[in-house]
Amino acid sequence: MSSVRVRFAPSPTGMLHVGGARTALFNWLFARHHSGTFILRVEDTDQQRNTPEANEAIFSGLTWLGLDWDEGPNRGGSHGPYRQSERTGIYERYLAKLQDSGATYSDESGAIRFRCPNSPRRIADLICGDTHFEQRSEPDMTVRRADGSFIFHFVNVVDDIEMGVTHVIRGEDHLSNTPRHLDLYEAFRVEPPRFAHIPLILNENGSKMSKRDEGASVAEYRAAGYHPTGVLNYLALLGWSPKEDREIFPLEELVTRFSLEGITRGNAKFSLEKCGWISGQYFHGMDPEPLREVLLPFLATAGLETPADQLPDALLLELRTKIRTLSDAVPLLLPLLVDVFPVEAAAAAKLASQGDPSPLLRALATSFAEESSWQPAGLEAAIGRAAERLGLKKGALMFPCRVALTGQSGGFGLTLVLERLGRERSLERLGRFP
RNA sequence: GACCCGUUCGUCUAGCGGUUAGGACACCGCCCUUUCACGGCAGUAACACGGGUUCGAUUCCCGUACGGGUCGCCA
Numbered sequence: 001m002s003s004v005r006v007r008f009a010p011s012p013t014g015m016l017h018v019g020g021a022r023t024a025l026f027n028w029l030f031a032r033h034h035s036g037t038f039i040l041r042v043e044d045t046d047q048q049r050n051t052p053e054a055n056e057a058i059f060s061g062l063t064w065l066g067l068d069w070d071e072g073p074n075r076g077g078s079h080g081p082y083r084q085s086e087r088t089g090i091y092e093r094y095l096a097k098l099q100d101s102g103a104t105y106s107d108e109s110g111a112i113r114f115r116c117p118n119s120p121r122r123i124a125d126l127i128c129g130d131t132h133f134e135q136r137s138e139p140d141m142t143v144r145r146a147d148g149s150f151i152f153h154f155v156n157v158v159d160d161i162e163m164g165v166t167h168v169i170r171g172e173d174h175l176s177n178t179p180r181h182l183d184l185y186e187a188f189r190v191e192p193p194r195f196a197h198i199p200l201i202l203n204e205n206g207s208k209m210s211k212r213d214e215g216a217s218v219a220e221y222r223a224a225g226y227h228p229t230g231v232l233n234y235l236a237l238l239g240w241s242p243k244e245d246r247e248i249f250p251l252e253e254l255v256t257r258f259s260l261e262g263i264t265r266g267n268a269k270f271s272l273e274k275c276g277w278i279s280g281q282y283f284h285g286m287d288p289e290p291l292r293e294v295l296l297p298f299l300a301t302a303g304l305e306t307p308a309d310q311l312p313d314a315l316l317l318e319l320r321t322k323i324r325t326l327s328d329a330v331p332l333l334l335p336l337l338v339d340v341f342p343v344e345a346a347a348a349a350k351l352a353s354q355g356d357p358s359p360l361l362r363a364l365a366t367s368f369a370e371e372s373s374w375q376p377a378g379l380e381a382a383i384g385r386a387a388e389r390l391g392l393k394k395g396a397l398m399f400p401c402r403v404a405l406t407g408q409s410g411g412f413g414l415t416l417v418l419e420r421l422g423r424e425r426s427l428e429r430l431g432r433f434p
Numbered sequence: 435g436a437c438c439c440g441u442u443c444g445u446c447u448a449g450c451g452g453u454u455a456g457g458a459c460a461c462c463g464c465c466c467u468u469u470c471a472c473g474g475c476a477g478u479a480a481c482a483c484g485g486g487u488u489c490g491a492u493u494c495c496c497g498u499a500c501g502g503g504u505c506g507c508c509a
Contacts, residue, residue, distance in 0.1 A: 011509045043509060111507055128439065135437070138505065145507045152509050176438055176504030199440080200502070208502075234446095237458090241447060245457040264447075266440050267502055274446065274459040284472070321472040332470090383468085398468035410470025 004036025012054030016061030040072030110146035126196035225326025230279035280324030343407035
């Protein structure tokens, strides 16, 4: 069995970064494409960061996106434990090997350092191609602190060896660290894995995406109600190309098409705009039932407890084309669900500029009052009758009616609004306005 | 500073010696439409620069410029 084993090895920083999410995605896609194993390993050697909340941020972020791991925390596996804080014994063993070979020494502070051979290294990177480091002048790296805790480069290599990792797919910021990792592999007399360094994600200003940038944390997308698969789809297209003039690739298709050859070389700037567009594409194609399922809890957290029957299929079918994120649905739905809603300043101003709307609204109310069935066709006709009596075109009544009923200049079809509101509330709003 | 990686529309990208340089987001116009959207159609917009190699370079090579990364007892 020479099956593929890859890993995503985040440090618990308190959030799952979009850059990390994309690294996880590429590893996950690579594993799934090759029917291999995707390992989640938590690099928590820095005790200060290692809090339950920080760990949870990683798990919930990956889970929300739909990236499941075959081995890792909360899952187990034959190569565990999967938290570095629980692997000290393994590190001690490997350190002893290094010490026996005379490759290390203790410095004045008591930390253990690895003598850097500074020998030329060649990396046959699967993405960057052959990369040569001929003139190295690196200091001896610390492998263990005086307090006994281990350093990233060391544990990273040891774990990759112990976990049988075959391909290291990680950010390009590690490319320059790779020669030192190769030093370690050589010292351990272990054949190194294949390396694939993916380009970085930059923020919209062109600098490295940092924790403080808008959209840096996966949790933000979840909170804003982005479609998780849409976010994944966007992330996949950021630095990887299926080489086809198409943007929407469902997860299964991503799996079959993914290959390291398709990964592009240059760093990519993140576009919240396009991410939103793709998210919208996923909502546009969503059936009413699953949409209702994700929408109801979202509305609840937004303070809009809504009975499921308030979101009938007809409404959701229209709603889905108007949203890119679930939060877009909140203002749209608000006037239909509660009686206190804001009136858009622009809508009010436009209405005022057209003269006193009161006669129009009264005429509408009169016509609506005559409607017994309260069905779309009849309501449409009622608007027509009101227009006729006023000697106006039907269109002239639509806008005032819309503003009186919803406070908005846009939104759902008017008859749908009237139908949802019902006779009583509709007449009440027409009479109450402004 | 040393070392490493990169450079096609504003952004994400296709291209792999000869193309009207294609697609997508955004933008703009039109159509559809009671509104906002959705959808459809059309448009503006790119090969960083300089040398080579070649009959011919966006494509290959070398420089320059610019951008990014690494050089930690962070990961």
